[in-house]
Amino acid sequence: MFLALxxxxxxxxxxGLLSGAVGLLVFLILFQQALSxxxxxxxxxxxxxxxxxxxxxNAQARKNLEGSIVLPAQQAAVAQVPGVAEATPLGEGTFTVxxxxxxxxxxxxxxxxxxxxxxxxxxxxxVEGRLPEATGEAVASSRNADEGFGIGDTVxxxxxxGGAEVVxxxxxxxxxxxxxxxxxxxxxxxxxxxxxxxxxxxxxAVLPSVMAVRVADGADPEEVAxxxxxxxxxxxxxxxxxxxxxxxxxxxxxxxxSVVLLLFYLVVPLVTGLFFLIxxxxxAGALTLLRAIGSPAGLLVRSLLxxxxxxxxxxxxxxxxxxxxxxxxxxxxxxxxxSGPVLFTVTLVLVLALLTSLAAVRRxxxxxxxxxxxGAGVQVG
Amino acid sequence: xxxxxTELRRRPGRFAxxxxxxxxxSLLLLLLGGLLDGLFLGSTGAIRAQRADVIVYSDTARDSFxxxxxxxxxxxxxxxxxxxxxxxxxxxxxxxATVPGETDLADVAVAGxxxxxxGVPDPPSAGHAWADERLREAGVSIGDTLAVxxxxxxxxxxxxxxxxNYLQQGALWVTLDTWREVQNANRPDAFVAxxxxxxxxxxxxxxxxxxxxxxxxTGSTSxxxxxxxxxxxxxxxxxxxxFNAIIFSTLAVVLAVVALFFSLLTLxxxxxxxxxxxxxxxxxxxFAGVVIQxxxxxxxxxxxxxxxxxxxDALLPGDIPLxxxxxxYVFTFVALVVAxxxxxxxxxRRVTRIDPASAIGSAA
Numbered sequence: 001m002f003l004a005l006x007x008x009x010x011x012x013x014x015x016g017l018l019s020g021a022v023g024l025l026v027f028l029i030l031f032q033q034a035l036s037x038x039x040x041x042x043x044x045x046x047x048x049x050x051x052x053x054x055x056x057x058n059a060q061a062r063k064n065l066e067g068s069i070v071l072p073a074q075q076a077a078v079a080q081v082p083g084v085a086e087a088t089p090l091g092e093g094t095f096t097v098x099x100x101x102x103x104x105x106x107x108x109x110x111x112x113x114x115x116x117x118x119x120x121x122x123x124x125x126x127v128e129g130r131l132p133e134a135t136g137e138a139v140a141s142s143r144n145a146d147e148g149f150g151i152g153d154t155v156x157x158x159x160x161x162g163g164a165e166v167v168x169x170x171x172x173x174x175x176x177x178x179x180x181x182x183x184x185x186x187x188x189x190x191x192x193x194x195x196x197x198x199x200x201x202x203x204x205a206v207l208p209s210v211m212a213v214r215v216a217d218g219a220d221p222e223e224v225a226x227x228x229x230x231x232x233x234x235x236x237x238x239x240x241x242x243x244x245x246x247x248x249x250x251x252x253x254x255x256x257x258s259v260v261l262l263l264f265y266l267v268v269p270l271v272t273g274l275f276f277l278i279x280x281x282x283x284a285g286a287l288t289l290l291r292a293i294g295s296p297a298g299l300l301v302r303s304l305l306x307x308x309x310x311x312x313x314x315x316x317x318x319x320x321x322x323x324x325x326x327x328x329x330x331x332x333x334x335x336x337x338x339s340g341p342v343l344f345t346v347t348l349v350l351v352l353a354l355l356t357s358l359a360a361v362r363r364x365x366x367x368x369x370x371x372x373x374x375g376a377g378v379q380v381g
Numbered sequence: 382x383x384x385x386x387t388e389l390r391r392r393p394g395r396f397a398x399x400x401x402x403x404x405x406x407s408l409l410l411l412l413l414g415g416l417l418d419g420l421f422l423g424s425t426g427a428i429r430a431q432r433a434d435v436i437v438y439s440d441t442a443r444d445s446f447x448x449x450x451x452x453x454x455x456x457x458x459x460x461x462x463x464x465x466x467x468x469x470x471x472x473x474x475x476x477x478a479t480v481p482g483e484t485d486l487a488d489v490a491v492a493g494x495x496x497x498x499x500g501v502p503d504p505p506s507a508g509h510a511w512a513d514e515r516l517r518e519a520g521v522s523i524g525d526t527l528a529v530x531x532x533x534x535x536x537x538x539x540x541x542x543x544x545x546n547y548l549q550q551g552a553l554w555v556t557l558d559t560w561r562e563v564q565n566a567n568r569p570d571a572f573v574a575x576x577x578x579x580x581x582x583x584x585x586x587x588x589x590x591x592x593x594x595x596x597x598x599t600g601s602t603s604x605x606x607x608x609x610x611x612x613x614x615x616x617x618x619x620x621x622x623x624f625n626a627i628i629f630s631t632l633a634v635v636l637a638v639v640a641l642f643f644s645l646l647t648l649x650x651x652x653x654x655x656x657x658x659x660x661x662x663x664x665x666x667x668f669a670g671v672v673i674q675x676x677x678x679x680x681x682x683x684x685x686x687x688x689x690x691x692x693x694d695a696l697l698p699g700d701i702p703l704x705x706x707x708x709x710y711v712f713t714f715v716a717l718v719v720a721x722x723x724x725x726x727x728x729x730r731r732v733t734r735i736d737p738a739s740a741i742g743s744a745a
């Protein structure tokens with residue numbers, strides 16, 4: 001044990017490089033994991049954390065909220081499908097708004113959701129304040145509370161020529177309700193309609209993007225969704241989960257990141273395994289001598305494994321430090337350091353590294369102390 | 382030097398693991414780069430193709446095409462600005478389209494235009510479109526009539542154009558009137574009046590000065606150069622910086638791996654190098670051998686990684702926006718070789734320090 005640590009102290013460059021490489025790799029894994037979940041949450045958090053069991057899209061929209069409108073005939077037909085307890089309009093749009101702290105209001109992008117108050121489609125993750133109770137009130141994404149979307153702040157939809165200004169007052173904050181990585185407001189449908197008319201004074205009608213459905217007690221949302229799709233021409237009904245997973249880009253982002261992460265997970269143990277194998281080969285002579293003077297093989301194996309653990313842990317500390325720095329300067333995509341995923345990643349990397357170092361362990365166990373007497377296996381250099 | 386090459390040839394096993402690790406890393410670099418390029422090219426094609434110096438938005442749109450609205454009145458003001466040579470309207474609608482004979486919808490970006498972007502012919506007749514090659518994958522062919530959007534507005538494909546997509550949706554280039562018809566039939570909530578467009582593409586002299594002059598003249602517009610307009614598209618600059626950070630960190634790992642491996646190898650050969658120096662080999666020559674080995678390993682790893690990336694590109698499902706460009710291969714190759722050279726330079730100090738006299742002792 002003692003020898004193992006002394007060796008690492010003496011060969012600082014070598015072990016430093018290895019720890020550095022492991023650290024960078026673990027950092028990249030952590031960063032990309034946080035990025036993919038963070039990105040997905042900020043893209044479709046609003047869909048995930050709203051109360052409708054089923055969302056009815058226009059079949060032409062390809063599960064994309066931005067491209068969906070539900071026609072009046074379809075709205076009426078959805079409510080008639082067995083298993084539907086309540087079906088109300090839910091509108092979504094991106095607007096240019098004036099918002100800011102202490103009178104320093106500036107133009108920003110914001111997504112506004114309009115739902116029927118007391119109906120399905122309300123945010124479910126309220127952390128402060130209350131849900132809107134009248135037109136002109138809104139719940140904002142808690143992530144953007146400091147950017148002019150805090151409780152009591154007013155948010156003004158900037159009208160286009162010919163439209164009238166629409167003002168919302170924030171009365172509550174909810175977690176993870178962002179959409180399209182923009183500040184997000186949930187308000188009543190009339191408020192959403194007014195906002196739409198402010199930017200499109202020529203609009204002939206403001207249609208809901210989707211219908212928000214609450215299913216009857218005991219009904220299975222998946223079955224109700226299938227029934228709606230079958231019964232109402234030109235619609236595609238999805239459960240909340242299906243809507244989240246089917247959102248454009250979500251599965252593509254997930255798949256691309258998982259391919260990349262898998263490769264990174266493979267590289268870490270390969271690098272550590274390779275390193276310890278070479279080092280063990282180089283030390284074969286010294287190890288033979290140690291065995292000859294009575295060190296049990298178990299001790300040598302334990303020393304080797306101790307070095308693996310120290311390297312991986314040093315690298316991980318470095319990685320978490322880098323990750324923490326990156327989460328500070330996150331450049332708009334705020335990622336947070338959470339202990340769960342970090343521990344999981346570090347443990348997985350450690351296990352993989354120990355597994356690949358078995359190659360080096362095998363080499364140690366094959367050492368025959370008798371070789372020391374002939375000098376054959378011993379080179380002290 | 383030939384010694385280094387001979388060693389590579391005779392003892393390939395010694396370099397195998399390093400090659401495998403670097404192969405994985407070069408595959409990673411190519412995939413990450415390919416994703417970045419795919420996202421970037423597929424989102425920005427329609428803007429990059431514009432033969433325009435500046436793009437004019439309404440000032441309330443925060444540089445978003447979809448929210449911008451400009452009238453003929455603004456157009457007259459823009460036309461009178463010094464240096465403006467040509468002004469053309471442009472508008473996009475992002476919709477799904479039914480392709481004859483296909484069950485899945487195709488994602489299309491209906492683009493109404495006046496001034497042809499590069500590679501796009503003059504506007505087709507009403508109800509017809511030049512389609513981007515991307516739509517071939519969705520089963521579109523020349524002569525097809527697509528039913529666009531919930532209203533099913535018919536658009537007939539007259540021919541193909543390349544690399545003109547908008548936000549990962551295949552572009553259909555149509556006249557402004559056809560675009561307005563599509564937009565108003567399918568998005569009644571975002572109606573465009575007969576003389577209204579989303580943005581103007583402007584050709585003229587003066588660059589940044591031109592943009593400022595236009596904004597000053599109209600008082601109601603925000604004007605960007607074409608390159609700035611590309612980066613003003615939602616998500617583009619964030620993607621670019623995030624992916625580049627990941628790619629350069631991966632290159633740092635390549636450097637560390639090469640450094641580690643060759644410093645271990647050099648350590649192993651300390652005795653041999655002592656002997657070689659004693660019989661007259663220069664430090665330079667020995668070190669060149671190390672660098673050659675590092676570069677060879679990197680090149681082999683790049684070739685295997687490149688082939689794997691190519692195969693992977695063909696196997697991965699089509700909705701992953703992976704696009705491997707020759708430029709990405711060149712970048713990755715150069716970056717790998719540079720990282721290999723820099724990494725092997727860590728061993729230089731050790732090679733330099735070897736004392737030829739040590740060869741006389743028996744320790745070596």
